[in-house]
Amino acid sequence: MLSKAFLYLIILAVSVTAAIPPTKRATCSGGRTTANKACCVWFDVLDDIQENLFSGGDCGDEARESLRLIFHDAIAWSPALIALGQGGGADGSIMAHTDVEMQDPVNNGLDEIIEAQRPFALKHKVSFGDFIQFAGAVGVANCNGGPQIQFFAGRSNESRPAPPGLVPQPTDSVAEILLRIGDAGFLPVQLVWMLVSHTIASQKTTDPCSIRRMTEGTGKMVVFKRAPFDSTPKDFDAQFFVETMLKGTFTPGQGLHSGEALSPYPGEFRLQSDARISRDGLLACEWQDMIMDRGNMLQKFELTVLQLSLLGFDQSMLTDCSDVIPIATGTVADPFLPAGMSMDDIEASCIISPFPSLSAVPGPVTSLSPV
Numbered sequence: 218m219l220s221k222a223f224l225y226l227i228i229l230a231v232s233v234t235a236a237i238p239p240t241k242r243a244t245c246s247g248g249r250t251t252a253n254k255a256c257c258v259w260f261d262v263l264d265d266i267q268e269n270l271f272s273g274g275d276c277g278d279e280a281r282e283s284l285r286l287i288f289h290d291a292i293a294w295s296p297a298l299i300a301l302g303q304g305g306g307a308d309g310s311i312m313a314h315t316d317v318e319m320q321d322p323v324n325n326g327l328d329e330i331i332e333a334q335r336p337f338a339l340k341h342k343v344s345f346g347d348f349i350q351f352a353g354a355v356g357v358a359n360c361n362g363g364p365q366i367q368f369f370a371g372r373s374n375e376s377r378p379a380p381p382g383l384v385p386q387p388t389d390s391v392a393e394i395l396l397r398i399g400d401a402g403f404l405p406v407q408l409v410w411m412l413v414s415h416t417i418a419s420q421k422t423t424d425p426c427s428i429r430r431m432t433e434g435t436g437k438m439v440v441f442k443r444a445p446f447d448s449t450p451k452d453f454d455a456q457f458f459v460e461t462m463l464k465g466t467f468t469p470g471q472g473l474h475s476g477e478a479l480s481p482y483p484g485e486f487r488l489q490s491d492a493r494i495s496r497d498g499l500l501a502c503e504w505q506d507m508i509m510d511r512g513n514m515l516q517k518f519e520l521t522v523l524q525l526s527l528l529g530f531d532q533s534m535l536t537d538c539s540d541v542i543p544i545a546t547g548t549v550a551d552p553f554l555p556a557g558m559s560m561d562d563i564e565a566s567c568i569i570s571p572f573p574s575l576s577a578v579p580g581p582v583t584s585l586s587p588v
């Protein structure tokens with residue numbers, strides 16, 4: 218296995234050849250410095266979106282949707298289609314050609330964030346492709362213990378509408394998803410690494426009924442905004458990897474919808490694809506490994522998102538503006554079992570190593586607080 222320091226050395230080596238570093242750091246407005254003068258504009262974008270898109274630096278709906286948008290824009294890249302002049306990876310086409318790309322139901326729920334982001338890209342005269350990557354990296358750094366996603370700027374604003382069928386769906390089999398991401402240049406284990414993203418995820422369109430819930434105490438039916446994939450959707454922790462391994466016993470809405478699996482407890486939502494991938498013979502051990510070592514989890518995620526963000530682009534033609542991305546604050550808890558659960562509820566699926574022994578938060582099974 219490559220050590221973290223070694224991997225960073227590789228990245229450093231690549232980025233050094235990408236942009237000849239100026240001997241002196243550039244000073245931008247407000248006295249902030251960056252390695253490259255061309256990056257100064259991103260400090261202005263940063264201030265604007267933290268205040269006006271992310272409600273003052275929150276890890277909320279907009280931050281989560283911005284991370285999802287990175288994936289849906291970038292993964293629309295396939296060598297065979299590029300040869301035919303179609304698709305373009307992280308080119309911002311999902312924002313430039315919303316009329317076409319929003320016809321694909323896989324993009325349901327992304328219209329709001331695209332419309333919310335577009336005016337900022339236009340105002341600061343940056344390309345849609347760059348903006349989507351930047352907003353995703355900043356948004357996720359707003360989450361407790363968030364990753365440090367590198368940001369390279371300079372993608373052309375020209376893009377072609379992506380044809381449908383390139384973004385994996387929750388109803389897809391593991392084999393289908395692996396084939397698709399493999400076509401885009403990813404190894405099978407990288408499916409697990411990219412799904413670290415679901416530690417801050419939630420849904421509202423896969424099963425719109427699942428967000429209606431009886432409130433405890435009053436017994437009144439209330440419609441919440443979203444149903445989270447783990448109990449800590451604001452924390453960039455490993456709980457998603459723990460909680461997806463709990464036995465599914467509960468139907469969050471009125472019957473299971475397409476792409477939905479049984480959930481372990483009230484308020485939590487499980488995607489069928491996540492249920493399958495977490496128990497897949499080839500991937501279950503990698504899934505479990507994400508629980509064992511947080512540093513490893515963050516590093517694998519950061520590398521995989523960087524690779525996504527460069528799909529369709531030559532890194533050496535872009536400028537490294539990573540030093541504009543804020544460093545996440547906040548801490549996260551060590552992996553735990555939700556209240557009322559025990560190790561017997563875990564469906565351990567890695568045959569070569571035992572599931573890590575976790576203890577449960579004290580108290581009875583509780584419903585998740587809404588997000």
Ligand code: HEM
Nearest residue numbers: 281284285288326385386387411414418419420421422423
């Ligand atoms: C590879 C297979 C994947 C599938 C099948 C998948 C599917 C989904 C689905 C169905 C939702 C719920 C949307 C809704 O109904 O409102 C969702 C949410 C989300 N996904 Fe994925 N996803 C995948 C990979 C990824 C990747 C690679 C990323 C980012 C790098 C990502 C980031 C997110 C985020 C952040 C959310 C939460 C959005 C919110 O809370 O508003 N997903 N995903």
Ligand SMILES: *[C@@H]1O[C@H](CO)[C@@H](O)[C@H](O)[C@H]1NC(C)=O
Nearest residue numbers: 313314339342343344345374
């Ligand atoms: C990017 O393209 C869109 C049209 O898709 C256009 O409205 C916008 O002004 C362009 N932005 C830049 C910076 O050229």
